[in-house]
Amino acid sequence: MISTTVAAVVTRFAPSPTGRLHAGHAYSAIRAHDFAREQGGRFLLRIEDIDPGRSRPEYVAGIVEDLRWLGLNWDGEMVRQSSRLDSYRGALGALGADGLLYPCFCTRADIAQAASAPHGPEGAVYPGTCRALDPAERTMRMEREPHAWRIAIDRAVARTGPLHWHDATAGEIAADPMRFGDVVLARKDAPASYHLAVTVDDAWQRVTDVVRGQDLFEATHIHRLLQALLGLPTPRYHHHPLLVDATGERLAKRRGSESLADLRARGVDPLALADALRRGEATGL
Template sequence: MRTRFAPSPTGPLHLGHAFSALTAFDMAEAAGGTFLLRIEDIDRSRARPEWEAQIETDLAWLDIRWPGPVRRQSDHLDAYRRALQTLWDRGFLYPCSCSRRDILTALDAPQEGVTHGPDGPVYPGTCRPAAPPSGPLPVDAALRIDMRKAVQAIDGKSLGFTETGPRHAGTVHLSPDHLLTHVGDVVLARRDMGTSYHLSVCVDDAAQEVTHVVRGEDLFDATAIHVLLQRLLDLPSPVYHHHRLIRDAAGRRLAKRDDARAIARYREDGLTSGDLRARLGLSRAPAP
């Protein structure tokens, strides 16, 4: 078993991060496996070395260990570019010049129904071409997947994944209709990053031979995108474990702006890692 924790160095880790990291670490340890740390720093405008350093400090305080070297996404942009090139050569990508305002304006039209997917409102297809674009893979352009063509390419193939999380345990089957209507033409390369979360996470998990992806249930719907990309790029699909979210007193999911719940604050207040485990309701997990 190989699990991973993959934070972005854009702010302090909070209780939700602690729960996710400890869950992944405990699962790997109980199975005699390996827990990996990955730094998802493709957003260079927000990533900061001081936050990356604090991530390692916080995890070490939680008694979490990982082998080196740590994989940083900013070191592997060429790998994401190669994956994009494969998808482009197969006619699955197209450039998109729509702003968020353009998309919302199109969706506000009376004839359009607004469906929300993993990335927000499902893209209405404004820039989608009738035929795959030709020429070299665009540079510094937003690239979307043509979901209709992708679905046609996997027609007749099994598209699903194994889930071990508490809410969706079992085999999850993904239908082409669901991908078309509830996922749509998601962005796989952002103009200012050269990639996207959805693409890079699939490439990284395969490169690191991750067998079990452990993350919050807020990312459950995004798994449809990842499993599709794994099929299109001939990458292995790991087992997924989407765990419960840690929420504040009002029931809202914690975010990095919740500095009062930062792991560092608890450490500074004199709590031990065992105290934090108890607060999160965590004990050592049994082997799966």
């Protein structure tokens, strides 16, 4: 007999603890939370805290405080990426064993100054400087220089062949990771990049539906490639519009957008705020 059981919906909110949450974060969390609850599914909280230079414990506490203030509850224990480093090393090991990775010693300044570097969705595309290093030189430099690990994107794409993924708004999308060039999968100062960690963790947590902002739409091309290379399932994607302020600018930490803590301090009603965000409103709060 063929089973007709459909896997329960699982969504997640996965902020980085590099600052206080603002209304844009709350909007995304509410959308992921509500989608799961409407489907009778589970809503998870994951803290993406593997950036040692910017992550702060007080911001983790702030995330928990802000979500509870908004009336959002998650299922199970909060997961920290910093507790899952072995999983990322395992994924890197598998990709390396397939001959898809190489060490990169370049700085951001080196890449920016490369006259031949075109631009892709994430800025300057890596010109491939370290791909051409002599194996002996590569080994010697690895012993004494910090290095990242990049994926040889052409070899990876050749390995998987054509790939697709589905977005709730845009429909069926043909994956095009070549536009990104040889992206970093492990940074010099961290054991995994965002691309690798989020792909591994979504599979591990059995996330069925990724609800996140439109600013991460392009990154899905890389995530789909990594899913295929690592034999991981592909969730359904729901990229939502970004909230903007009264000037039409998107809300962002780096722009100093008013935080949820600031709104709380000036007496904003959290239920009224959550209702406004559900309507997609960000101004006048």
